[in-house]
Every structure is written in C-alpha cells, then in structure tokens.
Amino acid sequence: MSKFGSYIQEAYDELVHKVSWPSWEELQQTTIIVLVSLIIVTAVIFGMDVVSERVLTLLYNLLGK
Template sequence: MNKFSVFVKESYREMVEKVSWPTWEQLQQSTMIVLGATIFITAIVALMDFIASGSIKFIYSLFKG
C-alpha cells in the first residue's frame, strides 16, 4: 500500500508542477483543428463510399442481364 501512496503523491506532484497545461485559447484552437480535420476526412470517406457503391452497382448491372 505504501508504494501506491507514493505513486499517487508523485503523480499529483508531476501533474501540478511539471506539466505545462494549454491555455484556453490554445485548447479552443486545437479543438477547431481537430473538428475541421474530422469533418474533412468524413467527407472524403463518404465520397469514396458513394463512388464505390455506384461502381459496384454498375458492375452488377452489367452481369445481371
């Protein structure tokens, strides 16, 4: 149990004294970048899905008769 309490104390000390936390502005900027990238990648995947679906339907229609 002593090791655990030492671990908790050291972890708390590191989080308070050694970690550099982002400012509110930096956090907002990072959030907007992640949100923009997520929307962009989602649009690309949706476009690829649409193209693949159309291609597969076209190929099936060729063999359907």
C-alpha cells in the same frame, strides 16, 4: 507510505508542477482544428463510400445479377 500511495502522490505532483498545460486560446484553436479535420475526413470517407457503392452496383448490373 505504500507503493500505491507513493505512485498517486508522484503522479499528482507531476500533473500539477511539471506538465505544461495549453492556454485557453491554444485549447480553443486546437479544438477547432481537430473538429474541422474530423469533418473533412468524414466527408472524404463518405464520398469514397458513395463512389465505391455506385461503381460496384454498376459492375454487378453489367456482369449480370
């Protein structure tokens, strides 16, 4: 068997027999945690962007155009 074929066979064997896959419930829970975290981080970055834009606009207006 070629090196590539051996690699594919070993990779398949590892994925099927050695990898510990999460249960359906664990998958759903971690997916929800990731999505909620994503929404929170997005909101924080959006808030920081809005605040920095307003602060910079205020500074530009105070210092002259």
